[in-house]
Amino acid sequence: MTAKLPGQATLGVMGGGQLGRMFVHAAQSLGYRTVVLDPDADSPAGVVAHQHIRAGYLDETGLAELAAQCDAITTEFENVPAQALARLAERRFVAPAGASVAICQDRADEKAHFAASGVVCAPYAQIRNEAELAAVPDDLLPGILKTARMGYDGKGQSRVRSRAELATAWNELRNVPCVLEQMLPLALELSVISARNEAGDIVQFPVQQNLHRDGILAVTQVPAPNVSAELAAQALASAACIAAQMQYVGVLCVEFFVLQDGRLIVNEMAPRPHNSGHYTMDACDVSQFDLQVRAMAGLPLGTPRLHSPTVMLNLLGDLWFDAQGVERTPAWDQVLALPGTHLHLYGKASARPGRKMGHLNITAASAALAGDAARAAARILGLSTEW
Known part of the structure; x- marks a missing residue:
């Protein structure tokens, strides 16, 4: 795509969830017009975009309208049909490409791609x-x-x-x-978020250490407290190879396992910004969503820098219910009274257990201070403080 300067182009996104919402906000901060295609009338991204095309992801009329309105198009989640992205690419620049998304949509293809990239999986x-x-x-x-x-x-x-x-x-x-x-003996989980442009330039955020509960990300810490410089360098290099091998354009998250014997094993990847990268909105000078915009618009990527140690807490719908199952509003006033807290809610109409409703970023001058404030916030919200 020929670079489109801020204010001179329209950027589209397939999918109207919270990742699309944060992409739209990042695009609008640079003056871009935004269009969302999503079938849900109340989608978090659709309600904040300049235009919301209410259509299914394979709806020919909706896809034609999106292509007509936009200069470049991206996706906010990996299960948007790859064939829809391929159809859009016949008329407009699409990043990531449908072929890259298709690899991420099939675990067998994904593992074959890891092998071709020279990165070991389970x-x-x-x-x-x-x-x-x-x-x-x-x-x-x-x-x-x-x-x-x-x-x-x-x-x-x-x-x-x-x-x-x-x-x-x-x-x-x-x-x-x-x-x-x-099943391998795991010590901890990591992820790496990279942004790559058409020219093959790649920039990366620091390695993130993650904790999952019941299969859903709960806590991300940066800098990763239990990761050596050598292991971090290996993870960053592996993620870069995975992106380059499929000539990826856009933001890519690669998740890794660290085994108890210290080996690094790739787990899976997501062709989009990722929950574990939400801390970048407050702890870095550019966020993962800023880089998603820059990569698809042909703008310089720059070099993202971590300016504050941080902890990210994922906020699920469970927090909106007390022990008796009665719905209530979490104590955001108490949480926001803590130093360095940044609350991001996704504008979803209703809460339910397990549903991602928002996240809380805690920044501080040191990792220890960020951890202390994050645990205080977790206690207020009734979350586990074990990480």
């Missing part, structure tokens, strides 16, 4: 039929059975310890194509 086997189920090597058990497509935040996954449990779990998943991964 031992695995594909299960697409009864013959492949029977041929699973014994050393992959115990393991984690994951649907090849449409799984996120722990959905579409089952832990299995034996062949009998594996067969039962595959039946419960309705015999859809799956990947069985060997």
Whole structure:
């Protein structure tokens, strides 16, 4: 795409969730006009964009309107149909490309891409039929059975310890194509967020240390407290290779496991800004959403810098209900009275358990101070302080 200066172009996004909302805000801060395509009339991104096209992701009329309105188009989540992005690319610049998103949509293709990038993942086997189920090597058990497509935040996954449990779990998943991964002894989880442009320039944020609860990200800490400089450099280099191998354009998050023996293993990737990068909105001089805008608009990426140690707490809908299940408003006044707190709510109409409603970034002059304030906020909200 020829660079479109701020105020001279319209940027579109497929998907109207919170990631689209934060992208729209970042684009508007540079003066871009924004258009969102999403079927939900009350989508968080649609209500803040200049224009909201209410249509399904494969609706030909909606796609044609989006292409007519925009100079460049991106996606806010990986399950937007890759063929829709390919159709849009016939008329407009699309980043990331449909081919890149398609790789991220299928765990088997994703793992093959990791191998082609020279990055090690957990031992695995594909299960697409009864013959492949029977041929699973014994050393992959115990393991984690994951649907090849449409799984996120722990959905579409089952832990299995034996062949009998594996067969039962595959039946419960309705015999859809799956990947069985060997269960490995994990020490901690990391992620790396990179932004890459058409010219192949890449910039990266510092390595993020993450804690998941029930398969959903709960806490991110930066700088990563338990990661050596050597391990961080390996993670950054691996993420850069993964992006370059598919000539990726846009923001890419790559998640890693650190094993108890110190080895780094790639887990999965997301072709978009990521929950674990939300801290960049307050702890860095440019955010992951700013870089998403710059990459798709052909602007210089710059070099993002972390100016404050930070802790990010994910805010799920559970916080909106007391122990008796009665809905209430969390004590935001008490939380915001703490030093360095930055509350981001996504404008969702209703809360429900497990639904991502917002996040809280805590910044401070030191990692210790950020941790202290984050734990104080967690206690006010009734969240675990164990991280």
